[in-house]
Amino acid sequence: MKKIRKNYNLEFKMQAVSLSEQRGNVSSIAQKLEICKESLVTWRKLHKEGKLTYEKQISSDPIREKLLRLRKGLEETKLERDILRKAVGIFSKKDG
Template sequence: MTKTSRARYTLEFKQEAVRLVEGGQTIAGAARTLGIVEQTLFNWVKAHRQGKLKGVDSKPVSAEQMEISRLRAELARVKMERDILGKATAYFARGSI
């Protein structure tokens, strides 16, 4: 029997994930986009609202890591927008036939 290890996330990654939810994306959608479990993201949002969101490590985060985190969040937002536009296009295309 093998013991599975838990994924560990930086505080910046958690904050970016929470920003997606607070920006209007659903927890399910944001979690799917980021590749994390919905319950995990729900817990982060709850902890953030209580002022208790913490990262896994106390190491300083490099500028590159912060940029990667920001870009991942932006990519998730852009993918969501693309999906919405694709669905809208399909909807309106059906009506014009």
């Protein structure tokens, strides 16, 4: 039988971490929430590192950051190109 991977939203993860920190027993909290103990341990670790927050998360991977920066630059270049095309079209029209 195929195992289905569950996805939990950030709010659920934050509440689970908060509950586990208050009560202290990770395995019993995981069992009550019907989640894997290892997932809760990972979420707690990410929370301590400051990576599990409500703020927009940006990857610390330098390759990913470079890719995002290049994509943003490409979008700006496309916008500039489109503006120049429109300007050429406007100025090349003959008054008639």
